[in-house]
Amino acid sequence: MEPPFTKQLRSLPASIPFVGPETIEREENIRFQARLGANESAFGISPNAEQAIKDGATATYYGDPTNFNLRTELAGVHGVSINQILVGGGIDGLFSLIAQAFIEPGTPVTTSRGSYPTFNYFTTLCGAALGLVPYRDFCPDLNALAKEAQRSKSRFVYLANPDNPTGIFQIRNRLENFISKLPEDCLLILDEAYIDFSPPPEILPVGKEGPRVIRMRTFSKAHGMAGMRIGYLIADQEVVAGLNKIRNQFQVSRLAQIAALASLKDSAFIDSVVAAVAAGREDYHAIGEELGIKTLPSASNFVAFDLGSPKRVSAVLEALKRKGIFVRTGPPPNNRLLRVTIGAPRERTLFAAVFKEILASEHLGASK
Amino acid sequence: MEPPFTKQLRSLPASIPFVGPETIEREENIRFQARLGANESAFGISPNAEQAIKDGATATYYGDPTNFNLRTELAGVHGVSINQILVGGGIDGLFSLIAQAFIEPGTPVTTSRGSYPTFNYFTTLCGAALGLVPYRDFCPDLNALAKEAQRSKSRFVYLANPDNPTGIFQIRNRLENFISKLPEDCLLILDEAYIDFSPPPEILPVGKEGPRVIRMRTFSKAHGMAGMRIGYLIADQEVVAGLNKIRNQFQVSRLAQIAALASLKDSAFIDSVVAAVAAGREDYHAIGEELGIKTLPSASNFVAFDLGSPKRVSAVLEALKRKGIFVRTGPPPNNRLLRVTIGAPRERTLFAAVFKEILASEHLGASK
Numbered sequence: 001m002e003p004p005f006t007k008q009l010r011s012l013p014a015s016i017p018f019v020g021p022e023t024i025e026r027e028e029n030i031r032f033q034a035r036l037g038a039n040e041s042a043f044g045i046s047p048n049a050e051q052a053i054k055d056g057a058t059a060t061y062y063g064d065p066t067n068f069n070l071r072t073e074l075a076g077v078h079g080v081s082i083n084q085i086l087v088g089g090g091i092d093g094l095f096s097l098i099a100q101a102f103i104e105p106g107t108p109v110t111t112s113r114g115s116y117p118t119f120n121y122f123t124t125l126c127g128a129a130l131g132l133v134p135y136r137d138f139c140p141d142l143n144a145l146a147k148e149a150q151r152s153k154s155r156f157v158y159l160a161n162p163d164n165p166t167g168i169f170q171i172r173n174r175l176e177n178f179i180s181k182l183p184e185d186c187l188l189i190l191d192e193a194y195i196d197f198s199p200p201p202e203i204l205p206v207g208k209e210g211p212r213v214i215r216m217r218t219f220s221k222a223h224g225m226a227g228m229r230i231g232y233l234i235a236d237q238e239v240v241a242g243l244n245k246i247r248n249q250f251q252v253s254r255l256a257q258i259a260a261l262a263s264l265k266d267s268a269f270i271d272s273v274v275a276a277v278a279a280g281r282e283d284y285h286a287i288g289e290e291l292g293i294k295t296l297p298s299a300s301n302f303v304a305f306d307l308g309s310p311k312r313v314s315a316v317l318e319a320l321k322r323k324g325i326f327v328r329t330g331p332p333p334n335n336r337l338l339r340v341t342i343g344a345p346r347e348r349t350l351f352a353a354v355f356k357e358i359l360a361s362e363h364l365g366a367s368k
Numbered sequence: 369m370e371p372p373f374t375k376q377l378r379s380l381p382a383s384i385p386f387v388g389p390e391t392i393e394r395e396e397n398i399r400f401q402a403r404l405g406a407n408e409s410a411f412g413i414s415p416n417a418e419q420a421i422k423d424g425a426t427a428t429y430y431g432d433p434t435n436f437n438l439r440t441e442l443a444g445v446h447g448v449s450i451n452q453i454l455v456g457g458g459i460d461g462l463f464s465l466i467a468q469a470f471i472e473p474g475t476p477v478t479t480s481r482g483s484y485p486t487f488n489y490f491t492t493l494c495g496a497a498l499g500l501v502p503y504r505d506f507c508p509d510l511n512a513l514a515k516e517a518q519r520s521k522s523r524f525v526y527l528a529n530p531d532n533p534t535g536i537f538q539i540r541n542r543l544e545n546f547i548s549k550l551p552e553d554c555l556l557i558l559d560e561a562y563i564d565f566s567p568p569p570e571i572l573p574v575g576k577e578g579p580r581v582i583r584m585r586t587f588s589k590a591h592g593m594a595g596m597r598i599g600y601l602i603a604d605q606e607v608v609a610g611l612n613k614i615r616n617q618f619q620v621s622r623l624a625q626i627a628a629l630a631s632l633k634d635s636a637f638i639d640s641v642v643a644a645v646a647a648g649r650e651d652y653h654a655i656g657e658e659l660g661i662k663t664l665p666s667a668s669n670f671v672a673f674d675l676g677s678p679k680r681v682s683a684v685l686e687a688l689k690r691k692g693i694f695v696r697t698g699p700p701p702n703n704r705l706l707r708v709t710i711g712a713p714r715e716r717t718l719f720a721a722v723f724k725e726i727l728a729s730e731h732l733g734a735s736k
Contacts, residue, residue, distance in 0.1 A: 001579070003607045004523050004553050006472050012613050022432040038430055045427050059413050059627065060592045062406055064390035089457060089597075092616055100468070100493065104374050125468065125614045155372050185372050211369070224428045227622030229457075229597075239371045245380050246493045248460055253621055254595030259427065 008105060008127050017117050021326045033324035034347035039164070039194075039302050041224035042344040043276050045259065046269040049225075052262035053255055063254035070261050074232060077264060078206040083237045086244065089251045090231045091193055091216045095122045098156075098189065098214065098233075101243055103128045108152035112140045114334035116164045116191065123156070135334070138166045138296055138304070142174060146181035157182060160191040162198055165330030165339040167298030172204040179210060187239075188213045193231075194300035196222035196270060197277055211236040219256070221301055222273050223263045230256040277301045280342035287352050291359055296337070304330070304337040312362075313338055319358040325351055376473060376495050385485050389694045401692035402715035407532070407562075407670050409592035410712040411644050413627065414637040417593075420630035421623055431622035438629045442600060445632060446574040451605045454612065457619045458599045459561055459584045463490045466524075466557065466582065466601075469611055471496045476520035480508045482702035484532045484559065491524070503702070506534045506664055506672070510542060514549035525550060528559040530566055533698030533707040535666030540572040547578060555607075556581045561599075562668035564590035564638060565645055579604040587624075589669055590641050591631045598624040645669045648710035655720050659727055664705070672698070672705040680730075681706055687726040693719055 021032055067087035075082040088094040095118055103109065105127030111119060113132035120130060131152045133144045140163055149157045159178075162169040170178075179188060190213050195203060209215060218231035230252055233240075263269070284303035288295035294306040307313050313329045313336055320327050329335045340351065389400055435455035443450040456462040463486055471477065473495030479487060481500035488498060499520045501512045508531055517525045527546075530537040538546075547556060558581050563571060577583060586599035598620055601608075631637070652671035656663035662674040675681050681697045681704055688695050697703045708719065 001553060003470075003604065003610055004555070005469055005610050008472075009469050009610055009614060014609065014613050016433075017617060018433065020430070020433045022436065023434055026436060035429065040429050042428075049427075059417075059595045060410075061403065061408050062388070062588075062594045065384075065386065065388045066391055068390065068394060089616070089619060092618055096616055101373055101377050102371075104376075122616075185369060187372070220430075226430045227427045229619065229621045236371065241382065242371055242373050242377055245382050246377060248457070248464055248490075249385060250460055251457060251597065253597045253624070255623065256621070 008125065012125065015121070017121050018328075024321065024326070028321070030321060031324060032326045034343055034350050035326050036341040036343050036347060036351060037326040037328040037339075038226070039221065039300070039341045040226045041221060041273065041301065042342065042347060043224060043273045045224040046263040046266040048266040048269070049223075049259040049262040052258050059255065061254055062250050063252050063257045065249035067252060067257060070257050070264075073261055073264050078234060080206060080234060081237065084234055084240055085232055086235070086240050086247065087230065087232045087252055087257075088247065089229045090220060091191060091218050092118050092122075093229070093251060094216055094231055094233050095119050097243055097247055099123045099126045099128070101246060102155055102187070108154045109156045109158070110145055110149045110152060110154040111158040112145065114165075114331050115140065115158070116160050117331050119158045119189065119191070128156075135166075138306075138334075138337075139163070139168050140170070142170065142178040146178055149186050150181075150183055153183060154186050156187050156189050158189045158191065160193070162194040162298070162300040164191075164194065164300070165302075165328075165334050165337055166296050166304050167194075167300040167302055168296060169198050169202070169299030171202040172208075175204045176208070179213060182212060186212065190215045192216060193218045193221055197274055197301050198299040206234060211238075214239060219260045219263065222270050222277075223260065224273070225256065225259060225263070228253065228256040228259060230260050277342045280348055283348050283352070284340060284342070287355065291356060293359070302339050302341045304339050306336060307338055308336055310335040312336070315362070316355075316358055320354060323354045323358075325354055376493065380493065383489070385489050386696075392689065392694070396689070398689060399692060400694045402711055402718050403694050404709040404711050404715060404719060405694040405696040406594070407589065407668070407709045408594045409589060409641065409669065410710065410715060411592060411641045413592040414631040414634040416634040416637070417591075417627040417630040420626050426622065429622055430618050431620050431625045433617035435620060435625060438625050438632075441629055441632050446602060448574060448602060449605060452602055452608055453600055454603070454608050454615065455598065455600045455620055455625075456615065457597045458588060459559060459586050460486050460490075461597065461619060462584055462599055462601050463487050465611055465615055467491045467494045467496070469614060470523055470555070476522045477524045477526070478513055478517045478520060478522040479526040480513065482533075482699050483508065483526070484528050485699050487526045487557065487559070496524075503534075506674075506702070506705075507531070507536045508538070510538065510546040514546055517554050518549075518551055521551060522554050524555050524557050526557045526559065528561070530562040530666070530668040532559075532562065532668070533670075533696075533702050533705055534664050534672050535562075535668045535670055536664060537566050537570070537667030539570040540576075543572045544576070547581060550580060554580065558583045560584060561586045561589055565642055565669050566667040574602055579606075582607060587628045587631065590638050590645075591628065592641070593624065593627060593631070596621065596624040596627060598628050645710045648716055651716050651720070652708060652710070655723065659724060661727070670707050670709045672707050674704060675706055676704055678703040680704070683730070684723075684726055688722060691722045691726075693722055
């Protein structure tokens, strides 16, 4: 007897959005020396957060289901009402929540072909009809996204800013213009996972986005807490109230709440991480220049190297893996990019040496 | 403009399944001295788990999305295939997942009126038509549940065993008989959050439940990790394969994976917790006997005191709260029960003293 799954689930393929480095290590008997594939932080977590975990955490009690202390601090940081903030299990968990809240079978949704796949994963599960807009010069094409949203009467437009996997950042004027062109009842899902690495004067200020924008933030990147599963969204109070009807109240771990709160108060630490990441980006751009490989401008904690073709990316990824370096590419057509996380100096040095060696040994005619 | 929520979400009330103790403390300016309301463990986590967190954990890396090491250990413990196990963010997170996988608007589902509310919360969100079967003598009525499932052609029947909020346990013969009476394509959602506290010879052995049963387990209770958000289900391989299509791959934190694995290997610790909880249950039964309050038999880490009426429960809960003791009741009609977690000896002593004092001061005629 086949299990009585919904029609929607039965229509979905078995897909794995990301193969984790642990799986590759296990299946291919590799031990990674540099973990540069998942845009995790190479710069750890705030010492204050570590101390807070040691001092105050107990694994035994459920976390506060209202995330009150953290939301209070976030409201202060962003100058918004506590009722505009919802804390969840990372941005992926928040995608799942908003998909359930807004998407019905056939609901039109607009996104860029080749952007972060997890948004598509969760909205497709709920039956979204995805309109996929091509990138333009490795940049999400805001005009085309707005046009497609108008044409299809989309309920959502998804934009990662900075973009993933390109790292490209849209400045506030462009975003404001884009938002003004969206249909009246269309929400912009603005995935700002990497925004801490972007130039502050050019970030669309919180409060200036209007009621149609859901901004998604995470502690996984600059705050170094990918393994703790905590993120939040900032949105109109009515949006948050609706999401509160259906969210998993106890999703966020107690340790994550405590650590995130402490990290948020340690802006000196975050500043140091951001500076270290900026230095690492320069390293990568210099490597690209030295090797004659174009790198894309990045306002995030990774740099995309344009290898020109998916075939070349596959070969280089395989060679890097054999040398113990974990890196990823993007979804098609961004699978001609090698997306490399800003590692610690040791990891960057290792990557640079191995990358050079691989490119030097390429049969250029065959693989370029 | 109202946000463009789904019809289903708009039909739902704003509801909070549980008010956390932190909210009560904050809103009523109380400081709880005993936390006996959420069936958290008073006996901490395995020292091996603590050590494993200190030694091996990093908050910075994502956890293994396949949960491979933990699933391997669980498969060994239960004597099933690794492909029959799915790890998620606690049983609540797994409820959300199975609701999305199996429930469409109007899908009939059968459960007991007054049982653990979170199952209803997530299935209702997906549009389930709940058939609510009355308890019989504070015990889920297996015959009536099977009959209702037959009548409504239910896709799910939900049973918590041991039950929550009563603590009552169904022995394996009764369960086997019940399963045999369910419709062919009806799944039994068997919530075994408290099963570690039940008598092993009477637990339905894993592997004997048949392909129509999804067994749900957690590290939140005997393993003492409620604050870490990790649980798992054991089911037919086809069920797990379908759920894998749609689950949040990175839901479980890296720390939780490591801690759960270490705890699973420390059976001596779990045995000691189970023994301590059994002693605590005897304490509570003795308190009930001394005070002339009926207690329900319990195979879990809490004991339900039958105060006879919801009104009396409300008054006692309020008085306990004023004395710094956090306790909960059940959903109607089980809101005549005072459900008290087995606390540490200090907490039990405090509860006993305060409970006696409250009952002694009751205006018996008015509130009984």
